[in-house]
Amino acid sequence: MAKDGSTGSTAAATTDGTTPGGGDIARSLELLWGTGDRPSRGPKPGLTLDRIVTAAIAVADAEGLAAVSMRRLSTELGTGTMSLYRYVPGKAELLDLMLDRVLGEPLPDEPGRPAAAPPAPDDWRVAINRMATTYLDNLRRHPWLLKINQARTVLGPSALRGLELSLAALRSMGLRDPELIGVIITVNSFVEGLARTQGDAEEAVAQTGLSDEEFWDSQRPYLERAMLSGAYPMMASMSEDTFSADFDHFAFGLERLIAGFEVLVAERTADAAADRT
Amino acid sequence: MAKDGSTGSTAAATTDGTTPGGGDIARSLELLWGTGDRPSRGPKPGLTLDRIVTAAIAVADAEGLAAVSMRRLSTELGTGTMSLYRYVPGKAELLDLMLDRVLGEPLPDEPGRPAAAPPAPDDWRVAINRMATTYLDNLRRHPWLLKINQARTVLGPSALRGLELSLAALRSMGLRDPELIGVIITVNSFVEGLARTQGDAEEAVAQTGLSDEEFWDSQRPYLERAMLSGAYPMMASMSEDTFSADFDHFAFGLERLIAGFEVLVAERTADAAADRT
DNA sequence: CGGTTTGGGGTACGGTGTACTCAGTTCGCT
DNA sequence: AGCGAACTGAGTACACCGTACCCCAAACCG
Structure with a gap:
């Protein structure tokens, strides 16, 4: 590449x-x-x-x-x-x-969603959620995005516009400028990492012609032998649903991330209140 | 590739x-x-x-x-x-x-750090911090890791051992098994995304022979024109240190992530206490 | 010792990005 | 109107890549 x-x-x-x-x-x-x-x-x-x-x-x-x-x-x-x-x-x-x-590019119209982009909401939690889901959607629509070196992307007009919109939505957090960038970088990094994992999985299915189930089945004998060896007690004691596909890791991680930001914002507003008195 | x-x-x-x-x-x-x-x-x-x-x-x-x-x-x-x-x-x-x-592989000895791997700490915050830093170190030492499809990695003995150690260290969080996996996936995704950005930057320097400074300087005239156009008010009003390299985005994001986990753990222990009464 | 099994390596094929070169087209100027 | 300059389009060629196929030499078993 x-x-x-x-x-x-x-x-x-x-x-x-x-x-x-x-x-x-x-x-x-x-x-x-x-x-x-x-x-x-x-x-x-x-x-x-x-x-x-x-x-x-x-x-x-x-x-x-x-x-x-x-x-x-x-x-x-x-x-x-x-x-x-x-x-x-x-x-x-x-x-x-x-x-x-x-x-x-604006996201193409999808059947279930209104086409027009609503204005930036004043609630930064919703904004972050939208940022993350939008980015994830984009990465899933174009899985090759993560294979291109993004570091030297020339900052084109459209890239600038996206950054501008994000910053405007996050202003209400009341953080310092570098921290705002930190928020964006953190959320984007999380989404990218997750999308990479998902994209890799789909690519593997397409390339090997082997479904995920078949793949894991082929590993099962080796894994079971490893579990029985006693060298991996924690893993052996895991419940059945541990690796279930039902669990939404994206929602889980994003929720934790937003909760973490919430803590910081609360600290800042508390500090500001203390300064005022 | x-x-x-x-x-x-x-x-x-x-x-x-x-x-x-x-x-x-x-x-x-x-x-x-x-x-x-x-x-x-x-x-x-x-x-x-x-x-x-x-x-x-x-x-x-x-x-x-x-x-x-x-x-x-x-x-x-x-x-x-x-x-x-x-x-x-x-x-x-x-x-x-x-x-x-x-x-x-265990991390090779570095001058500043003791070689022996200490036993898993009972404080999961420290454990997550160590997980993340260790993984980031690994990704920085071997930047090509992120270019290999990890989805179909055969779960070898060493990979299993790493997962086992992580799980053991996180047990004290008191979360359900799928959530524990969620914690690991979230942290790893964040680290991967961040490492990808950093790796891309270094690769770009090596390939183009152009330092980051030179690169941004070459964009400056276009950016300044865009700022003056008034189309990007938020970005134009950013402070000078916004994109400074001094800000540690890894530490910032990881801190927020751990704070987010803390909230969940606190909720769970509160629930457990309420159930007990 | 003869046969069989195995590792080592040469050749060849279809793919890639792209440098170089030449022919052909279209305009501005005289 | 005609001519020369400037530009576009395309063909050829080269150095890479992964790897299929084939043959030969080495080592063991009977």
Whole structure:
């Protein structure tokens, strides 16, 4: 997934002459924020960045990120493979663009839910709950999101808008600015970790063609021998429903997290009251 | 990274004749729990599974999971590439073995810390804190851990031992069994998500050769223009230290999480007391 | 000692990202 | 109107990857 690095950067340096790696980011930024004015000489482009990104996302959603290759996209779009490089500096940048597109897009209408996004609620608990569920929904809709390096995501307009909305909703907590960011990071980290586990499980089913049940059944003899060995007394004494799928780990964890924030907010308001007297 | 799937499973079926995918798991299980008795006909093996896994981990630690290829490992070990397939069914299984090895190994001695693992403390807060820090340490030492599908990790002896120790330490919380698992999953998810963000950042520095500062500087003009546009009032009003690196997001989030658990434990003990009266 | 079983390794195939090169199109300027 | 510049599209080629297949040498059993 990650490009080779050695061949990539050195090759870019020999070709372009710009500082290796730096030129690509500038190029990505222009692609994201750019005015889109195209030079007025030469033939009109037969493709759009938008179409490429859309096609890439469609393929990734349907068959996983591994299916997204330049050759595959070109056949999908009916062009030559190398033509894509007229619009995108490289595959890494294409992945960046996919990220920004998906993270910022409003959730598509679902049958059970009203389409319009309601304004930010003044209750931060509800806001956090919405943040987490929305993010989890997004990650489940696009499982490949977690396989793309998010650190160097160029902060596109849509990503900024999401952060802005979150911050506005959390303002009522009365925490300091870095703590607000901490809240967001904590919630997002929890959701990401959970989504990764779930996504891995689904991917494993798809790739091996083996259901979860079959998988665990294949391990059962080894596990039972281990339990009988006496080396794992705690695990051997666990109740039957311990690993049941009925338990909603997302709801459980999120509830605990919000309860933890509640404690901090209560402390702060108590402090403020003490200062006032 | 993930193997092709179509070629992999079908090829395994044509070669071996066993149910596609199922044979590999059985093979992995035997590799993990197996007795290691080798047949006494034919030449002695010049390699060990252990040496292969060790070499793979070394390469992954030093240069990232992308550098772990069968050809690379073979040159590292001084053998032919295809010889490796006498010991490992395929690359996917090798990754599984790397996982189990690393997740179960005791942390190597570090200068500042005593080497012996102390017995499980009876205070579950300390236990959770230790769980989280240990896991985070592990993920930082081996950033490639998060790029391997953990869902179908064969539960090896070392993985079981870790789970057993965690459960023993959390027993004093007095929660139901599924909730105990929920606690572990929640903490681990949080740590994984955070580690992923940190790992992505380091990887980005290594790959692009661009420090974080340089990266953000390159975005500054676009961000400033966005701030001045008035479309992001909350973000524009943030204090200077909001995104400072001084703030320890790991400590902050973990503290909130533990506080949230505390609330639940308190509720339970209160309920128990009410029942007793 | 002959046969059988096993490990080691070479070759080859289909896949990937992408550098390089050349042909063809379209506009601005003279 | 014509020409040259600037641009797009596409083909070819290279270095990687995982691994199927095949053959040979080594080691034990009878």
